[in-house]
Amino acid sequence: MRLPGCFNLRGWRGLVAVVALGVAAPAARACAVCRPQVDATVYDAAYTTRLALVTLPVLLLVAGAVGLLVADAWRRPTYRRSVASSAPAADGIEPDAA
Amino acid sequence: MVSNQMLPDARRPTRVPLIVAGVLLGAGLGGFVDGIVLHQILQWHNLLSARLPPDTLVRAKVNMYWDGVFYAAVWLMTALGLRLLWAAGARPDVPWSGQTLVGALLLGWGVFNVVEGVIDHHLLALHHVREYAPDKLPWDAAFLAFGAALTFGGGWLIRAARSGAESKQP
Numbered sequence: 154m155r156l157p158g159c160f161n162l163r164g165w166r167g168l169v170a171v172v173a174l175g176v177a178a179p180a181a182r183a184c185a186v187c188r189p190q191v192d193a194t195v196y197d198a199a200y201t202t203r204l205a206l207v208t209l210p211v212l213l214l215v216a217g218a219v220g221l222l223v224a225d226a227w228r229r230p231t232y233r234r235s236v237a238s239s240a241p242a243a244d245g246i247e248p249d250a251a
Numbered sequence: 252m253v254s255n256q257m258l259p260d261a262r263r264p265t266r267v268p269l270i271v272a273g274v275l276l277g278a279g280l281g282g283f284v285d286g287i288v289l290h291q292i293l294q295w296h297n298l299l300s301a302r303l304p305p306d307t308l309v310r311a312k313v314n315m316y317w318d319g320v321f322y323a324a325v326w327l328m329t330a331l332g333l334r335l336l337w338a339a340g341a342r343p344d345v346p347w348s349g350q351t352l353v354g355a356l357l358l359g360w361g362v363f364n365v366v367e368g369v370i371d372h373h374l375l376a377l378h379h380v381r382e383y384a385p386d387k388l389p390w391d392a393a394f395l396a397f398g399a400a401l402t403f404g405g406g407w408l409i410r411a412a413r414s415g416a417e418s419k420q421p
Contacts, residue, residue: 190309195316206375207298207317210367211324214278214359215331218271222335225267 268345270409272335273355274362277405279329281360285367286325289380290318295390296382298371304382332359354408357401364398 289295297305297314298321305311336352339345371377372391380390 187309187312191312191316194303194309194313203299203317204320206377207320208324209375210363210370211278211282211328213366213370214275214363215328218275218331218335221267221271225265229263229265 264344264346266346266348266351266409266413268335268339268342269348269351270355270358272332272339273352274359275328275332275335277332277356277359277361278363279325279332279359280356281363281401282321282325282328282367284360285364286318286322295380296378298378300378300382301376302378348412350412351409354405354410354412356405357408358405361398361401361403361405365395365402368395368398 290297297311298317299314303310303313305314340347368391372379372394379387380394381387384390
């Protein structure tokens with residue numbers, strides 16, 4: 154049986170059909186019945202709590218990594234001196250003079 | 252103003268920026284392995300599958316949403332690791348060592364597994380490694396053990412890279 158031309162997915166018509174399907178499919182999957190239930194379950198009163206719980210391991214790792222970088226920079230005397238010497242001295246004594 | 256007497260200290264080599272970048276990259280890639288292999292391909296669990304079992308289409312879609320949030324967070328961590336790696340590569344005081352980077356990648360993957368395992372599997376019970384197994388504890392324990400092995404292996408590689416670098420110095 155020969156299919157109509159619109160079902161022939163070769164060539165540029167096929168490319169257009171695949172792209173059109175990709176554009177239309179998400180709308181087709183967001184069915185009118187289940188989508189409101191999904192939205193109501195995702196965006197309920199516990200949303201912020203769940204967001205915090207889901208991202209907690211990542212946040213801890215990033216905080217630890219940033220802490221290590223800051224600690225390494227702070228341990229290096231030049232960094233400490235440059236920060237200290239950039240601040241205005243309240244007593245008129247230069248930090249490097251100590 | 253920076254004192255000239257302190258400049259040699261500024262040039263003292265430090266591996267910390269390379270290690271931190273590698274740890275974040277390894278943790279991010281490890282998170283993707285967890286999500287892609289255990290969530291999507293094997294379908295052993297989802298991020299909230301112990302709290303919200305995906306036994307209906309609506310619940311499955313809600314779990315997909317929170318898996319997506321997890322991926323977004325892990326993607327950001329990976330991007331940050333890449334940015335820090337780029338910055339470390341531009342610093343003359345950071346020794347460029349493939350062994351250190353591989354060790355940091357393994358360390359990051361292992362630390363991610365341990366932190367995620369302890370928090371999500373045991374403390375918060377958001378999900379378990381094999382959600383639908385009758386006995387979940389051995390799988391959770393194996394996941395932690397794998398993470399600990401990666402952590403020790405990565406730490407060993409980093410330490411070996413340091414002693415290797417020291418032995419090469421004249």
